[in-house]
Amino acid sequence: MFADDSPDAGKRRAVVQLYYLPTQYFSSKKSQLRNLRRYQLIFLLGLAASLVYLLMMDAFVSRKKRKLSFHSPRQEETVEQISMLSVPDDESTDYKLALLSSLHPDINQQVLLDVLLEHEGKVEKASSSLADATSSSAALPKKSSGAVGYQSSLSKFVASDDSSASPTKRSKLMSKKGKTLHLYAPEDVAAHTPCSIIHNFLPVDEANELLKELLEEAPTFERMTFKLFDNVVSSPHTACFYVEGLEEQKAQKTEYIYNGDLLTDVRQLTPEMRKVSPRVQEAVNREIATRIKTHYPNGQKLKYQSSAPWRPNAAFVNCYNGGAESVGYHSDQLTYLGPRAVIGSISLGVAREFRVRQIIPQDSDSKEKSKDSADAEGQIAIHLPHNSLLVMHAEMQETWKHSIAPAQAIDPHPISGNRRINITYRDYKASLHPKFTPKCKCNVPTVLRVVQRKRENWGRYFWMCHAGNVPGKEGCTFFEWAEFDDDGEPIWKDR
């Protein structure tokens, strides 16, 4: 909400600057001059609608503070109130970044993103802090290092004047508000993020064959579309969904709902993907066992985490073609995976930065985040080279967000050129087939979410309407707490 402090002059300035954004934003597409004016108009209308929406949300948020308590589940009466129990995916980061970039064209995207995050996504605050910094000639880095590779250890990056620091103390030093901590070594990734990584995962030839096969698939991948405020926007990368067999393919196309809609393009696993699946399964289960032993309280699996072996029966494949293609901060949807889901993610081709940041719940009565929790929300970049397997562990989706950051510079890969291919293997639970999950007032199977923002009911799961994400539809106010047994299997009441 970038009009948070609402000085009118500031708002006017932002609106005036907005007008100049589209030309710059689309200027690289020389061949589309005819469409340019139409895009400009749509873009302007969209941004104007977003501004109005954000101003309304400001008013809404201040009203809510007085009236709402989250002790009772039935007090969330509007779609917005229900949505705000969890932290929404930050799809708007690209817009905010584009806006900030138009205001500060000579500062690189990396710095802009960091400053944006430092100011909790508020463009106006970020912008004035950048203006202050530039006018006082404080040096802002103009160009970040595009180099992506291995580093032997994190110790190079952390001041080592306190070698006696306890592990807790060390991890406290780790992430800092407004700064990005870069991790390369597997032991650092495991220690400071909810992930673990295996470098050089597949035999060299097998990784290359898999990459080549998916590069042939990728040109027909599509951009996912979703609704941002009242606009239909498409994701800044392409993707496709793969399942095991014909039966699953049919079910996915006709029964499973994503962002309030059916997927039109669902494919069966390719031969190379099938070949790799057992290796992924074996490695992920091994990583889960290690994680439980070394990271979880009393060496026990987490509550709601499945005790059955992890089985990769579906995969989203993403293609990032060039450094500008990216994905904003989000958590993966748990609707069909259940609570405490584990996801195995193979990276192929160009190495990119996978960024993670923790969501710290806030006390309902404290407006300001404490410095410690703001630091804990600082972002961490995990470098994902060709042929690496990243495991997102059971503690990840509920309390962390992740993204693929736009890259200023990339090192082309000998096989894939500018492209990164990413296979994210998932374990779809039969017990969470949409025929079992609650349907909302729109008669659409609901989406599973978790309370992330408020300490009250923090970590509790709930079912809510998908339809708010569908272009042309309003969501309904359906709300139901979701109940699971210790293994994360759903418990259905009244059935």
Ligand SMILES: [Zn+2]
């Ligand atoms: Zn609904």
